[in-house]
Structures are given as C-alpha cells and as structure tokens.
Amino acid sequence: MTENLTIAVIGAGGKMGMRVSNNLARTSHTVFYSENSEPGQVRVKDAGREVTDTAEAVKDAQVVILAVPDIALGPVSAQVVPQLKSGAIVLTLDPAAAYAGLLTKRDDVEFVVAHPCHPSVFLQRKTPEEVADTFGGIAAAQDVVAAIESGNEAAQAVAAEVIRTMYAPVVDVHWVTVKQLAYLEPTLVETVACMVGALLKAALEETVNTVGVPEPAARAMLLGHVQVALANTLKGDNPFSDACLIAMDYGRETIVKDDWKKIFNDGELDAVIAKMLHLDKVQH
Secondary structure: OOOOOEEEEEOOOOOOHHHHHHHHHHOOOOOEOOOOOOOOHHHHOOOOOEEEHHHHHHOOOOOEEOOOOOHHHHHHHHHHHHOOOOOOEEEEEOOOHHOOOOOOOOOOOOOEEEEEOHHHHHHHOOOHHHOOOOOOOOOOOOOEEEEEOOOOOOHHHHHHHHHHHHOOOEEEEEEEEEEHHHHHHHHHHHHHHHHHHHHHHHHHHHHHHOOOOOOHHHHHHHHHHHHHHHHHHOOOOOOOOOHHHHHHHHHHHOOOOOOOHHHOHHHHHHHHHHHHOOOOOOOO
C-alpha cells in the first residue's frame, strides 16, 4: 500500500469526475477537486466537497487526474502540465488524445491512461446494488486497462493503486500500450460493440413497430438470446443449432460488409480518432 498521496481531480464536476471523486473521497489520500463550469462546481459542492482553483490543486499533487472530455485534453494539459512538480503522474481516462499526440508532455512527468472495462455481462452479481451498477465504480466489480510507456515501475505501481481506488471495486488492471488501448477503445468496444448494441435496439424497434410483435414479448426474446449468443460465442457454452448457423450466415451476408476487418488497420484507427477529436488528421 502506497503512503497517502496528494491527488488533484481536474474536471471534478463532470460525469466521470464525479464518479472517480466519489471513490477517492472515501480514502485517506489528500484530494483536491478542480472544476471550471458553474454547474459542475455546484455538483462538487452538493457532494460535500470543496472546489479548489486548478493552479492550487495541482501545485503539490503527486497524481493529477484529467477527468475532462477527450476534445478538451489538449488545452487542459497545456494549462496544467507546465505547473506540475517533477515526478508527478498525469492520469487520463481515455486513450484517444494520448494516441493522437495532443497531450502536452514533459520528460520529468509521467503519463498514464486508464480506462474502465465496466462490469462483465458474465459477472456473478449477488446484491441488488451490484445488479443496478451496470457502469461500474459503485458496487459491481470490473477490470481496468491501462497504459504507461515510460517503463517506470514505481510510477506504474502508484498509478495502479490510484486506478484501483477511483474505479473500485476492481478485479485486475491490465497493462498495454497506448496504441493497443486505442484499438480497444474506440475500435473494439465503440466501433463494434456499442454499434452492435445500437443495432440490436433498432432491430427491436423494427420488430415491434413494423412487424407488430408486442414489445414485452420481443424484448424478452431479445434479451435472453443476447445472453445465449454471447455465452455461446465468447465462452463456448453451447453449440448453435444447424438452423441457427444458417440464419447467422444470412445475417452476416446481409448486414456485415466483407471488408469490415479494415477497422483494425492503423489508418482506419487514425481516421476514426481524428473524427472523434474533430481533427484534420492524427499526428503521432
């Protein structure tokens, strides 16, 4: 266990800022909460926490968490990083800006990215609170994927402890490269998984509105079969029937483009991140 740390949360009144602050506030660490927007400041104060000016919050901080939107990380890091003491750790929550080279860097400051995996669909939940916590960080356990590219093991250990605290309860922290983390999000989980989730919702609506199936019946059939589909494909629980395999082939031929795997090419990753960050192009 690391000794008590001085931690600054920048953007403490935003959605993720509030989530990580709620967990950090329960520790013995010294935590400063910085928030520029008036609505965000109100949220911080309503939670019983004091709002601190950014310069004051970061001046002695050993770990600075930039809990701001991806598109704001460039200007926010440009403001914050020059003010940090040597050896400080800057922790961002998404890989896009780090991968795109938008963060202001210093050789004597460590940079870590850590993104929550959210509770697994296969997680065994035992309490109503765990069932209700689909996002993670409250009651249901989740993994976290993180990246640090300096090779500084001491900084990695400190970052891991903060990561486990702010995303608690955490099962494990998996360490990858920034580029690998970018391929996990957005490519794997947003470009693919979240898109498929939206497609499932659209298909449910079409089943109800066009075909006329009662919504409760359609929803019950879909949600149960989503679990079976994931269990069969990702865990190998049971084989699909021959008829189901034929229907699956028809679905792939009708819905999925033949060249869909191009999303795992570096150029495609650069393109989608440039769109996400409203850039002309990604510069590594």
